[in-house]
Amino acid sequence: MEIQEAYKQKKAAQLKEWGAQINLMEAKLENVGADMQVKRAEQIKALRAQQQAASEKMKELGKASGDAWEQVKVTADKVWDDLKSGVADAHSKFK
Secondary structure, rough: OOHHHHHHHHHHHHHHHHHHHHHHHHHHHHHHHHHHHHHHHHHHHHHHHHHHHHHHHHHHHHHHHHHHHHHHHHHHHHHHHEEEEEEEEHEEEEE
């Protein structure tokens, strides 16, 4: 398997997992007070935006090749790190 394809598959799996975690946090909103619902809903909205950005990077990775692929990979890694940290931070607050 080509390294680029393995990279894309790994990132797609991570994106799917984080999406499920965001969905779970969203479901938990019903069990918190009104003030917390507002704060957590804003956090989930931000995570959804990051998730969308990561999804767009996946599309770019699919179209890129050669040196362009390496450039997209660098920015994709940054987007993934931001989303990973955002999900972890939100997850810790939803426990």
